Amino acid sequence: MRGIITIPIFLYVFTFTTAASKSSLILNRGDSINVGKESQFLTSPDAAFTFGFYSLGTNACWLAIWFTNSADKTVVWTANRNRPVNRKGSKATLLRDGALVLTDVDGAVAWQTNTTSFDVTAAHLLNTGNLVLQNQKGDILWQSFDSPMDTLLPSQPFTKNSRLTSVASQANFATGIFNLYFGSDNVLRLISDSPDTSTSYWPNPNLRMYENGRTNYNSSRIAVLDDLGRFLSSDLLHFNSSDVGPGILRRLTMDYDGNLRIYSLNASTGSWSVTWQALSQPCDVMGVCGRNAFCVYAPLLPKCTCPPGYVVEDDTNWNTGCKPAFNITLLQSTQVNFLEIPHADFYGFDLNSTAALTLETCRRMCLEDLRCVAFNYRLVGEGMCYIKSAMLNGYAVPDFPASIYIKLPDTLAPSKPKIFHASGQRCGSDEREELLGSSSMYDFNGRRVKWVYMYSFAAALGAIELMFILLGWWFLFRKHGIPASVEAGYNMISSQFRQYTYSELKKATKNFTEELGRGGSGAVYKGVLSDDRVVAVKKLGDVFQAQEEYFAEISTIGKINHMNLVRIWGFCSERRHRLLVYEYLDNLSLDRHVFGSSFLSWKQRYAVALGTAKGLAYLHHECLEWVIHCDVKPENILLDSDFQPKIADFGLAKLLQREGDGSEFTRIRGTKGYMAPEWALSLPITSKVDVFGYGVVVLEMVRGVRLCNWGEEEGDGGGAVSSFVRRWRGEVEGVVDGRLEGRFGRRQAAALIQVGVACVVEDRNKRPTMATVVQSLMACEYEED
Template sequence: MGSSQTSIPPKTISFFTVLFLFLSTSSAQNVLLRGSYLSVEDDSDILTSPEKTFSCGFYGMGQNAYWFSIWFTNSKDRTVVWMANRDRPANGRGSRVSLRRGGAMVLTDVDGSIIWETNTTSTDVERAELLDTGNLVLIGPGSKILWQSFDFPTDTLLPNQLFIKRTKLIARLHSGSYASGYFSFFFDNDNVLRLIYDGPDISSIYWPSPDFDVFGNGRTNYNSSRTAVYDEMGHFISSDQLQFSASDTGLLRIERRLTIDHDGNLRLYSLKNDTGLWVISWQALSQLCNVHGICGINSICAYTPDPECSCPPGYEITEPGNWNKGCKPMFNQTLSQSQQVKFVQLPHVDYWGFDLNFSASTTLDSCMELCLGDYRCKAFSYSLDGGGRCFTKGVLFNGYRSPSFPGNIYLRLPVSFETSQLRILNGTDPICQSSESETTIGSPSMYSINTKRTRWVYFYSFASAIGFIELLFIVSGWWFLFRNRGLPNLMEDGYHAVLSPFRRFTYTELKKATNNFKEELGRGGSGAVYKGILTDERVVAVKRLENMYQGEDVFWAEVSTIGKINHMNLVRMWGFCSEGKHRLLVYEYMEYQSLDKHLFSPTFLQWKDRFKAALGIAKGLAYLHHECLEWVIHCDVKPGNILLDSGFEPKIADFGLAKLSQRGGNSSDFSQIRGTKGYMAPEWATNLPVTAKVDVYSYGVVILEIVKGIPLSNWVIEGREEHESDLARFGRVVKRKIQCGEVSWIEEIVDPRLNGKFSRNQATTIVELGISCVEEDRNKRPTMDAVVQALLECQDVDGRCS
C-alpha cells in the first residue's frame, strides 16, 4: 500500500485545481477559508448566504469610507444589519479582511494597521461562513462555532438572534452616519428591557414609560435570566414579560429586522419582496416626542403634524441642522439673586423630569417663589391638573408641547433680555405673544424681603411632599396586597388584565357577554353595537362589524394600533375578535350615549356642556392628528359618534376604523364607504387624497350644530331651485351679518332654548372657527391644534377670550 501508487489522469488534476481555486475565492459563495481575504477594491469580493438572503463584505458610503458589514441582499437600499467597524471606517484602497492562519479574522487599513479583529486565537478555526440567518460565524472542527457576529449586534436584531445581558443595540448617530449614537436598547440592572438616551451630559430612560413602575408597565423584574428573542413569524418574547407580534404575523417567508433607529424608536420591520422596501410592523412608541433627547437639551418637540424640534424663547439652536446638541441660552444662564428676572409663559409645554421641587395644591405665585428662591431653577411647570401642581426645573430636557397637556412652563429669563429677542426656531410656536405672558419680578431689594417667605415655602413644600409620598406608599401597599391576590396566575400567562387591558377575545366570549347579542345600543353604517358584561364584570359596548373583507392579519394590524391609543376624549378600545367571518370590537360603555341624543332633543344641553363638548372633541382630534400615528384619521366625525360620560365629557367613538379598513386601497374606493352625508368634506366627491382636513371639516359642522341646536347636515333644502345645503346657507348668512357689522348677530344664531344664558365670546369664537373649518378649500381650514388653542383661550368661567 505504501509503495503502490495510483496514477491520476491530467484532466482530473485540472478539474480539482479549478475546484480548489473556486472554493478558495470569496466571490459568490458563503465561505472564506483560512488564509484567504476579502479586498475593499474588488466589488465581487463578498460572501453570500446559501439562499442569497444576506451578503457580507465591504459596504461603502461617501467618497472613501468603508465598513465590513452584513446586509440584506434583496432590500432596495441594501439595509445593513451588522458592522464590525462602525466607529472607524476603513480606507477605500488597500483595506482587507483576512482570516489569518492564527485563527483570527482581522480588518486592516491601507497602512496595515488593525482596525478590528475577532477575539479568536485558536488555530482550530477552519473557515468563516455566512449563514442564512444573517449570522457570520467562525467554524472549527466538528462544525463548532468559535465566534459569531450574533454575539456583537450593532443596531439590529434578527430572527432567532438571542438578546442577552451583555448585548446591546445602539442606534446610529443620525441618518447620514453609521457611527454609534446616543439611543440604546438593553437589559437594565433590574432585569427589564429599556430604551435610554445616553448623551454626553445626560442619561434618561424613556421606555417603558417612566411615569409608571415595572408592574404598571406590564413587566416583571423577578426573572434575572435576561434573555429575549423573536421568531420568523415576528413573535417577540422576553424574560421581563415584554411580548409583541408583527402586524403581518402568520404570513410565511417574510424577512424581518428589529432595529433601534437614529430617532430613538425601536421598530420591527418587514420586507416587501415585490418592492424591496421596508414597512413598520410594530414600534415601541407611537409618539416620537416621548423619546427623550430627540431634540436635545433645552429644546421643545411638537407635532406640526410630524414631530419637529424648536428652541424656546431666549434660546437658539446650538449647531444648525443638528438637534442632537439642542439649544443654547442667548444670555448668561447664571442668574444671581441680585438680578431682576421675568418669567415667560409657554402654554401647554412641559419638560419631563429633572425636578428640583414638587408641590401639590399650591398657587401659581407660590410656585414662582419656589423657583425664585433657588439659583439652580431655570423654569417651573405649573398645572391645575390635580389642584395646582408645581415642579421647579434644574435642567430643561425632554421638552414637548401638546394641546392635551393642562399646564404651562414658565421660563426664567433676565429682565434685561428684550422681548423682541425672544424667538422660536423651526416653525413651531410655543412663543410669548404678549405682555400677559411675562411676569417681571421687581427690584433687587425685593429678594431680601422675600427670603424668609421663600424659606417657609420650602419648608411647607418639603413637608407636603413627604406626606404625599407616605400616603402613596400606604395606598400602593394596600392596593398591591388586596387587589393582586390572583396575580401569580396572571403573571404565569404574562399578562395582567388591569395593567394591559387590550386583548383578543373569542367569539364565544363575546356572544356570552352580550347574551347572544340581545340588547342593541345602536346601529350605524359599519354595524350594530350591543351592550355586554365581561367575566371581570366590566360593562362594554360590542360592535359587530359588517362588510369587512380584509384578512385577519390586516385587521389585527389596525385594531392593535388603535388599542394602544389612549386619550381622555377618545372612547377606549378594550379588545377585538377576529374568527372566520366574525369581526368584533370591544369598547368601554358610555351610559349617557351620544351627543345627538342630548343636542337635538327636548332635554337639550346647557351652554357650559356645549362648550365642554366643542373643546373635548377638538382635543381628541388634535391628539389623533398631531400626536398619534399619522394615518389615524377619523373620517366620520358627527354627533352620533360623540359619546358622553357621566360628567358630560365628550369621547370620540369609532375613530380611525373607516380609513383603516381601506388602508392601502385605491383612493377611489374611499368615497364609497366614508363619512356621513352632510358631514363629509367636499374633497370626497372629487376623490382627492385623504388628509386630516376631512376631519376638520366634519368638526366644523358639529360645532356649528352645537351652537345652533339643530342639524345643519341635511343634504339639500327641499323645494329650492338651486340645491343649497343648510350648512352652506348658514355660512353665507353668518358671513354677511359679520361683514355688515350687525351687533346682535350671535344672539340670532344661538339655540333659542338657552334663553340667552350663554357666553357671547365663546359662542362667537366657536361660530367663527366653525365657518373657517367648513371652507371648501381645505388649505384654508385650520389644524385641530390651532382650534384647541383658540378654544382654550376662552375656557375661563365667564368665557372671556384673550
C-alpha cells in the same frame, strides 16, 4: 392591524464607484475582500444578506452586513462603526492564523476578531444574516451575532451580554446615546445615556414593574425575535409584529430617535414598514432633544426647538441640545426676568416640589435660589411648584396643564413664544397644495414614522390610584374565576372598568326600554347603574367569539383612554349575551346638532372637527394597539355637556367577526356615504378608511347638509362629494352653512374644507393621516379672522 408606516431608517446614499463587482459564498483562509476598482462581496446562500464594504459620502467606508434587496441597502451590522476606513485601498482579510482583520489604506488595523486559532478555515454569511468563522467540522468559532450594533435579526439571541445601541444620526453609523439591554434587575430597558445624564424611559418609569407587565424574578436574561415576528423575553415582555407570520424579512432596530421598532420588508418594493414600536409618543424618549431643549408635540419624529435666549448647539445632532446666548453667570444676579412657556416642562432635576403655593411665591423661591434656572407651576386643584436645577428632558404638548418659567437676564426681553407653531406652518390657502399633493408624514404607505401626543402628566397622577385599583381587581378576578391567561390584560384597565352581570344591566335599563339609537352592530339603551351613574348600554349583535377571546379584545379596548373617545365603563359576557357599558353623554350624537334645527355655532363645529381628529389620531397612532374604527360618521360622534366630541364604537371592529388577518377585512362594514372606495374595490383596509369617513363628516359640518342631499344641491344625480372636490377653488362664501349668517372664521373654514377635500380623494395614498390633520387644524385653532 396590518403593518403600516413605511420608513427607511438609514436614508443613506449607497455608492460604489466600481463598474464591476465579485460575489462569493465563502471567504477562505488567506483570502481578502477589497474595496476599490473592483469591489468584492460575500453573500448568504439565499442572497438575502450581503457582507462587504459599504460606502457613505465620498471617502468613508465600513465593513458591514446589509439587506441585499432593500431599496436603501439597510445595514444591520458594522465591524468598525466608530472607525471608518478609506474607500480606496482598504481590505478585510481572513489571516492564516484564523483572525479576520480590517486594514486601512495605510495598513493600520481598524478592526479584527478575537480569534487566533488555526482551526478557522473559512468565513460564511448565513441566511440568518450572521457572519461566522468556522472550522472544518462546521463549528462556529466566532459570529457577528455576539456583537450586535443597533439591530437584532430573527433567531439572533439577545442575552445579558448583548446591547443594541443606536446610530448617532441618519447619516452616521457612530455610537449614539440610546440603548436596549438587560438591566441589573433582569428587566429589558431602553436607556438614554447622554453626556448629561443616564435615564431609563421604557418600560414606563412611573409605573411599578408588574404594572408594566414585567418581572425581575428571573436570572436567565435572554430574549429573541423569531421568524414569525414574535418577540419573547425572560422578563415576560411579549409582543408581535402586526404582520405576524412566516415568509417576511424583519429586523428589530434601536433607532436614532430613541424608539425601538420592528420593521418588515416589502419584497416587491424593497421598502420597510413599521409593524411594532415600543413608544407611541416620540417625546417620551428622554434626552432626545438634549440639554435646554424642548421636544415639541409634532408629527413624525420628535421636533426639537430651543427656548428664547438659547441657540442650538449642533443643528445636525439635537442630542447635544441648546446653549445659552448670554453669560450664564447673569442668572445669579437679581436682575432677571421669567419667561413663561405654556404647556411645557422639563422632566426631573427638581430642587424641591411644593404644593399649595401661589405663582408669586414659586417665582420668589426660584429667584432666591442661585441654583434655579427655571420653575414649573401647575394648577391641579392647588398650586404645584417645581424648582429646576437643570433643564433636561424638555417636552411641550398642547394638553399639558402647566407652564415652565425660564430665568433669563433682564437684558433679554423676548415675547412669549408660540412653541407649537415653530415650524412656521400657517392655516389657509397656502396649505391646500401640501395637503392634497403630498404623502402625509404618517402615511401608511409613506416614508416616515409617526408622531403623536403626550399624556405622561395624566399617567403620573393616576399611578398611585392605579396601585390600589390593581389590588382590588386581583381579588375581583379571583372571585369571578376569570381565566389566568387574560388576568394580566385587566391589570391595566382603569378604575371604574368592571364586568357586569346581564341581570344588572337589564335592571339598569328597565329591561332595555329606552332606546337611544341603533346601528349595524346593535342597539344602545339608556340606563342608570346602582351607584346612580347614567350610562349607555350597547347590546352587540351576533358575536360568536369564545369567552376568553372576547375578554382579550375587551381588555384592549378597556385600556384605550382619551378625552375625545367615549369612556367604556365595563362589559357583560354571559352565555351569548355581549354588552358594553359606556358613559352617557348629554347632547347625544353630532347629527342632531348639525342637520337639525338646533345647530352648532362655528366655534363649536371647529372644536368638534379638531377633537374628533385627535381621537382618531390617537386610535391610529398612539393607543396600545392600532385601531381602525371602520364606521366614522356623525351618529358615532357624541357630544358632552360642553359640546366636546367623543368618538363612540371605536373598538367594535375588533369585537366583530374578522374573516381576514391583520387589518384586512373581507366583509364590508361602515355606512353608505362614509365608506371609502377601497371597500368596494376589495383592497386591504387600513386606517385611511377612517380618514375618508372623517373627511365626509367635516364637509357635512361645514355645509350643514347631509351627504345624501348634496346631489339635489349640486344639481346632479350623484357623486356630489367628487363633484365638490373637483370644483372647489378655495372659496368659502357660499359653501359654509347659510344658517350661520356669515358668523364664521374664514381662515378656519378654508382649513376645514382643505382638510375635508384632502381626506376624500379616491387614491388612499394621497389622503393625509389623522396625525397630519390634527397638526393642520391646530395651526388655525386660535387664529382670528
